[in-house]
Amino acid sequence: MKIGILTVHRAYNYGSVLQCYALQEYLRSQGHDVWVVDYRQQWTEETYSTFSLSKISRIYVRPKALVRYVLKTFHRYCLNRRRQAVFKNFCSHFRLTEACGVDNIVPGFDCYIIGSDQLWSFACVGSEDPVYTGNFIHDKNSRIVGYALSSNFQSIQALGTNGLNRIISNFDKLSFREKSIISLINEYTGKTFQQVLDPTLLINEDMWLSFIEHSIWKGKKYIAVYQARGVYGDENFLIKKANTLCEQIGGKVIDMSNMTYSVEDFLSIIKYAQYIITTSFHATVFSIIFETPCFAVRLDDGYDCRYVDLLHSLGTEGEKEIVKKDFVPKPFNIDFKKMKNNLNTLRINSYEFLGNL
Numbered sequence: 001m002k003i004g005i006l007t008v009h010r011a012y013n014y015g016s017v018l019q020c021y022a023l024q025e026y027l028r029s030q031g032h033d034v035w036v037v038d039y040r041q042q043w044t045e046e047t048y049s050t051f052s053l054s055k056i057s058r059i060y061v062r063p064k065a066l067v068r069y070v071l072k073t074f075h076r077y078c079l080n081r082r083r084q085a086v087f088k089n090f091c092s093h094f095r096l097t098e099a100c101g102v103d104n105i106v107p108g109f110d111c112y113i114i115g116s117d118q119l120w121s122f123a124c125v126g127s128e129d130p131v132y133t134g135n136f137i138h139d140k141n142s143r144i145v146g147y148a149l150s151s152n153f154q155s156i157q158a159l160g161t162n163g164l165n166r167i168i169s170n171f172d173k174l175s176f177r178e179k180s181i182i183s184l185i186n187e188y189t190g191k192t193f194q195q196v197l198d199p200t201l202l203i204n205e206d207m208w209l210s211f212i213e214h215s216i217w218k219g220k221k222y223i224a225v226y227q228a229r230g231v232y233g234d235e236n237f238l239i240k241k242a243n244t245l246c247e248q249i250g251g252k253v254i255d256m257s258n259m260t261y262s263v264e265d266f267l268s269i270i271k272y273a274q275y276i277i278t279t280s281f282h283a284t285v286f287s288i289i290f291e292t293p294c295f296a297v298r299l300d301d302g303y304d305c306r307y308v309d310l311l312h313s314l315g316t317e318g319e320k321e322i323v324k325k326d327f328v329p330k331p332f333n334i335d336f337k338k339m340k341n342n343l344n345t346l347r348i349n350s351y352e353f354l355g356n357l
Contacts, residue, residue, distance in 0.1 A: 004037040004109035012083040014266045015282030019116050023199035036094045043126025082260045090263040105136045111357050116148035122155045134170030148177040148196050153302045161188045180305040196350040211264045217272040221251035224273035228280035238277050245329040281306040291336040295323050314339045
């Protein structure tokens, strides 16, 4: 089957590119002819654009504001250049179609798989995106499948009953990543959908190990921090928690939050860290894959369900990984054997879903 993947693959974000790569590789391992549709989603493109003419036009009459904007823009430009090099290098692993926009999605696929990641979250794609909700021009016989779609509570509530029913009707088959999102959609529509795993949890661990920079990171002693979402008013919150832990066990803090480490380093740092402290779903995922103890911090901002649901589904309700903001980090152990056994059970449903496209 010829399959086109539609997802956020051009973001400067580790989770976005890794989940895209994982879905591509899993589907290829099943014998499909797989492509990543090079959809240039407007909000994503603008998010990583350095300059904003609209902002300049609003502040040009205020010299001090203009100076601040120029300095801030120059800093963002330098940072984005570094990030662009990091993620452009990894995206060479994608089998990309020609570039396309909302009105000219590349045709000729037997099936379009929309997912995974937060494609129904307005905070991540700007608003209801017609492509990610299956409302785009495609061949009459093409199937539209949603795999491991994710959102947040606010976006689902904003769509409401009518919006959700309208979007659901665009799909031939649909699944979601978080149990809590499935439950919320059920409240609005009365419809139930299958819960499946993020693509990063589908492929063989050996494939991820092939990216590890053993010679660089093995043997180092450090606590890794990855702050995908910050604590309002305290941008160094996770770093301070990591420093507290370092005082107990030694080592240093490695902060990956500015996303200028290579994707290979991101994976390697998680594998060889003593502990991970994070507000990221995918940092939590790879801590499970590489069996690295992780503090997954609950910020209670509506986005925690992504990793809270995952950890609960792996039978960790009584463990110490899910912590509140006021937690005091202390060394602990995790029964990864139990987690991996539960993970293998969950994989069966996901494999079955993708095996019947």
